[in-house]
Amino acid sequence: MDFAEQRQAMVAHLRERQDISDSVAAALLAVPRHLFLPGVDPEDAYRDEPIVTKRDDAGRPISSSSQPAIMATMLDQLGVEPGHRVLEIGAGTGYNAALLAHLAGPAGHVVSMDIDEDVVAGAGRHLAAAGATRVEAVCADGAQGYAERAPYDRVIATVGVWDLAPAWLEQLGAGGRLVAPLDLRGVQVSVALERAGDHWAARSVVPCGFMRMRGAFAGPEAVVVLRRDPELMLGLPEWRELGDVLGALDTEPAEVPVGGGEAPYGPGVTMWLALHDTRCCLLTGRLGQGFGMSAGLVDGDAIALLAGEGAHVARGRAPTGPGLAAQGHGPGGAALAADLAGHVRAWAAAGHPEAGDLRIRAYPGSAPGDGRGTVVPKRHTTLVVDFG
Template sequence: MDFAAQRHALVAQLRAAQDVSEPVAAAMLAVPRHLFVPGVEPEAAYRDEPIVTKLDADGRPISSSSQPAIMATMLDQLDVRPGHRVLEIGAGTGYNAALLARLVGPEGRVVALDLDEDTVEQAREHLAAAGVSGVEVLCRDGAAGHPEPAPYDRLIATVGVWDLAPAWLAQLRPDGRLVVPLDLRGVQVSAAMERDGERWVSRSVAPCGFMRMRGSFTGTEAVVVARQDPMLMLMLPEPREVGDVPAALDAAPTEITVRREEAAPPFTVAMGMALWLALHEPRWCALSGDFGSGPGFTAGVVEPGGIALLAVSGSLVARGHGEAGARLAAELAAHVRAWDEAGRPEASALRIEAHPHAPATGATPAGGGAVVIEKRHTTLVLGFG
């Protein structure tokens, strides 16, 4: 079976929920995703869900087939045209490369890179099984790109990236475009960026979440096990001292009700606040895992004396735990009010500028009200509106 009906149902579901262009929809209708995840039941391959395909020695996911919804979003951000040369960072199962091959057509070319030889071999096998041509899959550290076929018209990363690699910018055409899941102090956004003089400027931004890039371009994010049973994971934008978080979470909380009637879904509120805190609060954190009623995600503030977290259940509450919990809850509530007063800006309203090779003096190109994030190779300047 080729499961064409399942592909049609998946694409119809995506188009009912978001804008999907005709070329991207046609590619998703044509490419059989189940052939790229052979260990998964074919029906499951056509759900709008990510599929983990590889774990590291500690049981952490390091490779997957991404959620079709975000794949469609990023492919439309990329704006691939027939005949384009495309470089993909993170080959994974090969499915995204197959979609790219449909978009570039027989006159185009797709090069996909992955850090692990076994992943590369499997991607090649999947592409061959699906009858896809025009894709070269190579075992490379994606941070260096692949200069031989450069320049590329488009570059896409399907792993979370901490910074824009100089090699990527050098290997793109002057009018080229890149789309990457870019880290903003621990929060990822899919940023479509183009050159504007000496800087790179976002053309569109969308929320996303990807496994982080490994190899020479690993970022600063840190994950701490906050509790083993039930499992809770604390995510920090960089390693820092947070004290005894499990003990703090076991302490009776101090609660501040910020909004008595909260209509937005809990995950939407948590994601919106995560982005706001990432840009405005150096002590911010995210907590994910089993909250007692199933998987969940929330954002907050943590320091050695305690932790404060958002809770959404009919009302919007800042809940503080530990010795400093009351103070942290009040500070988190103030952030929520500021986010409210700003109109609850979303990732799509974000403008990102990347200025390569920031001056060593520490001077930044920020204007009034801009948020500046220093990276290894670029200075990011961010603002809403």
């Protein structure tokens, strides 16, 4: 069975919730995702959910088939056209590479790289099973790019990156575009970057969440597995010692109201916290009744999370009053919740900016001292970020 009806249902579901170009929708309809997930029930393969395919010894996910919704968004950010040469960093199951090959057409070519031999071998088998012949799967550290096929019209990273690898920028041809899940102090946004004189400027920004890049180009971000079943993970901008956070989440919270009954909440709060407080964290996993994520603050044995419409908390508690609330768990949780509520109020006073309002400039080396935006130094580049 080719499960064409399931693909049609998946695409219809996605188009009800987001804008998807006709070309990307056609690729999603044409490429059979279940062939890239041979150990998964085909019905499950067409749900709009990420599917973990490999974990490390500590139980941390290190390879997956990404959620179709964010895949579609990033493909539209990338804007692959027929005849394009595309470099993909992070082969995964090979599914995204097959979508890229469909978009690039018979005259195009896709190189998909991964650091793990077994991942590359599996992607190759899946691509062959799906008849995706215009993809070259390469086992190597993606941070070095693949100079043998350069220059590329498009480069996409399907793994979270802390910094922009110089090789990616060097191997992009004139008018090229790079799309990557870029780290902003522990929080990721998918950024589409193009050259703008002496730097790279974002033409679109959307929130996302991807497994982090490994190897020599890995950043300082840390993922702490709090619980394996059901899965619950805590993302940090960099490693630091914490207390019994999981135990804290089992305690009754101290609640601090944020605002009125119509206080809005969106991914922009996560961006705001990341840029304004080094204690920012991202809790991801089975939260309440389903999979989700929540931004908050964590310090020692205490953690504070948002509760209310659009916000998730670990045990699914609703706030006791109207609107949004910060709920602090563990010793010192009340003070942490007060700080979190203060950040959300500041975000609201700024006009509720969202991830799409972010302006991101990436400079090789250091950035000009023009005083605009938050400066986020990386290893090879310096980001200047502000809410436009």
